[in-house]
Amino acid sequence: METIVNGVRLFYEDRGQGPAVLFVHGFPLNSAMWQPQIEYLSSVQSAYRVIVPDLRGFGASDVPEGPYLMETFADDLASLLDTLGLDQVVLGGLSMGGYIAFAFMRRYAERVRALILCDTRPTVDSHEAQASRETNAQLAEREGVGLLLDKMLPALLAPQVSGEVQSQVRTIALRNDPKGIAGALRGMAQRADATDLLPQIRVPTLIIVGAQDSLTPPDVAHAMQSSIPNSRVVEIPSAGHVPPLENPAAFNKALAAFLGEI
Ligand code: MLT
Numbered sequence: 001m002e003t004i005v006n007g008v009r010l011f012y013e014d015r016g017q018g019p020a021v022l023f024v025h026g027f028p029l030n031s032a033m034w035q036p037q038i039e040y041l042s043s044v045q046s047a048y049r050v051i052v053p054d055l056r057g058f059g060a061s062d063v064p065e066g067p068y069l070m071e072t073f074a075d076d077l078a079s080l081l082d083t084l085g086l087d088q089v090v091l092g093g094l095s096m097g098g099y100i101a102f103a104f105m106r107r108y109a110e111r112v113r114a115l116i117l118c119d120t121r122p123t124v125d126s127h128e129a130q131a132s133r134e135t136n137a138q139l140a141e142r143e144g145v146g147l148l149l150d151k152m153l154p155a156l157l158a159p160q161v162s163g164e165v166q167s168q169v170r171t172i173a174l175r176n177d178p179k180g181i182a183g184a185l186r187g188m189a190q191r192a193d194a195t196d197l198l199p200q201i202r203v204p205t206l207i208i209v210g211a212q213d214s215l216t217p218p219d220v221a222h223a224m225q226s227s228i229p230n231s232r233v234v235e236i237p238s239a240g241h242v243p244p245l246e247n248p249a250a251f252n253k254a255l256a257a258f259l260g261e262i
Contacts, residue, residue, distance in 0.1 A: 002060070006072075008238065011060035012053035012080060016042025019113075020049045020089040021259070023075065024097030026119070026242065027188070028145065028152065028181050029035035030059030032172045033094070036248035037255065045256060051089070053080055057180025062109045066183020070103035070191045080109050090259065092116030095216065096184065102194035105201060114262045115205040115253070119241050122194035122224060127133075130189040137182035145181055149173050158240035165246055170236040197226035205231035206258040210239030210246060 002011045013031055015038050023034045031052040041048040055073050077100070081089060091112045093101035094183040098120025105112060125133065140148045149170060157166060204230050209221035218235055225233045234254040239246035 002047065003083045005076045005083065008056045008064055008076065009062040009074060010053050010056065010080060012051060013038060013085065014049070014051050015165045018046075018047065018048045018050045019259075020051060020084075020086050022051045022053075022081070022089040022091050024053070024073075024077065024091070024093035024100050025055065025058070026093075026095035026097050027184055027192065028149065028173045028176055029169070029242070030054045030172060030176060032059065032175070033242065033245055037244055037252060040248070040252040041255070041259075043107070048259065050173060051080070051084065051086075053077070055184075057183045058176050063177045063180040063183075066179070067186030068180075068183045069187045070099045071107065072187070073100045074103040074107055076085075077104060078111065081111060087111060088113045090114045090116065090262070092118065092255075093120065094118040094244065095120050096188060099188065099191050099194070102197055105197060106192075106194075109201075109203075112203055114203050114258070115201060116208065116258070117205065117221075117224065118208045119213050119221075119243065120209060121216050121220050122198060124191060124193045125189055133185040133189040137185040140178040140181040140185070144178050145174055145176055148181065155215055156241045158210065158238060158246055160238065161240065161246050168245060169242065173226075195227070199229065201228045202230065204258070205262050206254065207231055207233045208243060208254055209233065209235055210241060210243040210252065211237050212239060213241045213243075215241045 031054045034052045042050045236243040237252045243251045
């Protein structure tokens with residue numbers, strides 16, 4: 001399905017019936033990374049309405065000029081919820097999706113019934129990380145997404161992950177436009193620190209992290225947990241930075257347990 005939000009055409013999946021769960025994808029992926037969760041929550045469990053957009057610049061959505069600030073992505077999501085007539089959702093975000101969830105909490109906290117933070121961090125980029133984002137943005141613009149992906153893939157996934165999952169991730173990422181990839185990289189480099197927000201989060205919060213995540217390691221997840229009052233951490237075995245795809249069975253089990261409680 002698609003709709004226009006803030007002048008941009010957004011593609012989204014909207015499946016199932018019941019309490020609404022909105023999942024926000026990570027970088028350099030798109031809505032397809034949540035396919036196992038869409039299936040599980042809307043069909044196998046038949047208990048939830050799952051909404052999964054391609055953010056601006058990604059997948060089948062429009063690719064406007066960047067940089068894409070996390071606040072802009074959050075405004076797009078709020079407009080999407082308006083379009084769907086949803087006052088409140090459970091909001092889940094992975095990595096960049098987590099940065100966007102923090103921006104959403106700052107602006108629209110009353111619309112979040114519960115929060116799921118996957119493989120993300122509240123802190124900003126170092127100067128080195130900001131410079132490397134600019135290098136990567138220019139690489140994507142010059143050479144396309146493939147080369148950037150070759151550079152990123154080893155750090156994204158657990159070393160023992162199957163070739164099938166590797167090619168799934170590659171296929172998803174290659175569907176993105178280099179211009180959108182560059183816009184998101186430049187937006188992430190400018191993101192605000194969310195450390196002070198954590199103690200103000202009052203909704204039930206599930207923090208999920210791949211046990212072998214080298215980009216946002218379990219230590220980061222446990223530190224966030226100690227700052228968010230009503231939160232807990234689940235570590236997903238045999239998974240790196242993208243546990244929804246690397247170990248969907250364990251990830252879905254953690255989701256179902258949390259959603260069943262709220
Ligand atoms: C992601 O998975 O969204 C990225 O690792 C986020 C980032 O580059 O900081």
